[in-house]
Amino acid sequence: MFNNLSDNFLFIEFNDVFDYLVLGFLIIAFIQLMIYLFIFSRLAFFKNKNETSNKSEPISVIICAKNERDNLLKFLPDFLNQDYPNFEVIVVNDHSVDDTEDVLKAYTMQFKHLKVVNVPDNDRFYGSKKFALTLGIKAAQYDNVLLTDADCKPASKKWIQLMSEYAANKKIILGFGAYEKQKGLLNKLIRFDTLFTATQYLSFALLKLPYMGVGRNLAYNKELFFSVKGFSSHQHILSGDDDLFVNEVANSKNTQIVIEEEAHTVSVPKATFKLWLRQKKRHFSTGKYYKFGHKLMLSIYPLTLLIFVLLFISLVIQQISIHLIVGVFLLRLLIQLLIFIKIEKRLGSKDLWFLAPILELFFMFFNPLLLISNFIKKNTKWS
Template sequence: MSVYWPEILFAAFCAMAAIQVFYYLYFFTRLAFYKKPKAESSMQHAVSVVVCARDEAQNLADNLPEVLQQEYRSTFEVIAVNDNSFDDSKYVLEYLSKPFRNLRPIELKQEARLINGKKFPLSIGIKEAKYELLLLTDADCKPASGKWIELMQGAFSNGKEIALGYGAYYKKPGFLNKLIRFETFLSALQYFSYALAGMPYMGVGRNLAYKKELFFRNKGFSSHNQLPGGDDDLFINQVATKKNTAVVLDEEAFTLSEPKTRWSTWRSQKARHYTTSNHYKGIHKFLLGLFAFSHFLFYPLLAASIIFFNWWMALAVFGFRFLLQGFIYYKAMNKLNEKDLFWLYPLLDIWQWFYYLLFANSLFKKPKANWK
């Protein structure tokens, strides 16, 4: 019995394309065509903003005033946890606390035993928070507008306990900046779309809100204290449900961060982030892995089908996926204010193949103990 390898290659290519089309139609259209639901109430909650910092004096000086001067009519406090810094962070916080009475600096002078990374200072900040609604961001983040707190807390109605926000990066010249923002966009496309499909699996600590009671009801970060990362994605993976999670996609509710400017530092940052994904729930690992697997095989099988099977049939399948992908990307990039990336998406989509190769080994590495 002869084996028809060209037909098998083309069938495999069609299978990968079909998987991709399924994800775009079932999941990613949810973000692309998202419409903000009408608020059933206009209640404003008292909010505790929690920021953790280690050796980030300049970032605190640059960004914290934007948090402290939010246009929020209700009560809010800003808890800044200074985690064993050796720079001038303490003095920056002391200086800012004089004009801003709602700033509450907390000084940590001893490392936590057996608890790696950011989890201990964040847990201390949450414990010291006066209010039930917690809004988390990082010292290197700046709210996109003065309405950040108002818009993020507005998601807490109808039993919601978690609000996922978008942590964007500043637009800068250079190809690395575009790669960083495209990867950030793709991550957001997935975690927002999954949440809208009733399967929330992660958030980003640059822009995330949840209730204090939810944190303590689930014993905080105790289930993954041994890992330096996961204070955002693993915690949300553990506690988020279809009913208790909302997304906030208002552009004024984004946060903005300075992107890395060197390949080596960006690669180290991303590698550190990926070490936590092995600890996601099984269904999330399967769905995320299947999408990445189909994407990784798509282009090699396209090339093989063109060469060994039938070039116009292969290009017809590719063209359908390409047009669908472009349409979804265009709509979603407009939602997340990343529309300048749209014209580069064919090149950036091919770049993802190399991205998978670059970071595949990070899934199996032991994470480093430090969070900075």
């Protein structure tokens, strides 16, 4: 076997273990380059070629709110004033103890297409966003629903129009939910993490392997929701009203993406590291419930990245094939930056590309620590 390897890599002498480490480094680098060139590049150079109907189908926008008085005052009018001929906005008030109810009453007097659903007392489902969202979907009078959160705002008045343009035979539209740009390192961490997560799920959707969506900007057909009995298969799991549902029902034929900047939603990022940490831990808690093939698929990039970095450091320290190793490293870095710059432009963020290698390394170690911490302490609330 080693003789065959030597025939294919004549520039490597294979005299000791470090020669095989060089070979391993080259193989891992090749995998990393293929991920960027054949998966992530799909998003970077995406052009929407789907033929959509010019007919503006009526749609129900659903927003779950739990103690969201301030956000509803700021953002709800942006949803109610969308440039779309036939839509309703449903706000599900989930046992809010602030002035949410009063704010919604005031808005219903001004906007006839606003509907309020109050979650009834139910000890079994108390504090469950999935229960609140199910009530909102059941109350929707239209066949297509468009989901977002109370702390989001649409990027434009064309948000509904763009997020409701279903191509033929499509039942799910995956959108992008951005975070507002602010000063500070925490904001860069949040926006980079969001951008890279979107890079993965949107790119794999274009590869006909959809595995998740985000509830800040997600649309689907009610019939699809009820065909799998809603969230019943994962009702016992705190999170997953977006990614676990999409993981269950999405396939190569029924899912599309919409990434125009006017179709984005923009959310207020967490103000403290503690709040962001809690949010990320909640999101991570659902990953273990993904389909096995999706978990395997998603593990390839971070695992090969870790091996790539460790081999690079080891070989540079030992000064083994230094010019080859550094050259391959720089090639991978160049491809990464070029693809990331293109994706940033597509998703409306243009100030993170130069930090991408550093932030990527941070999350390479930070995310596994969060996964481990989820086994120690679990969240019990959805907001």
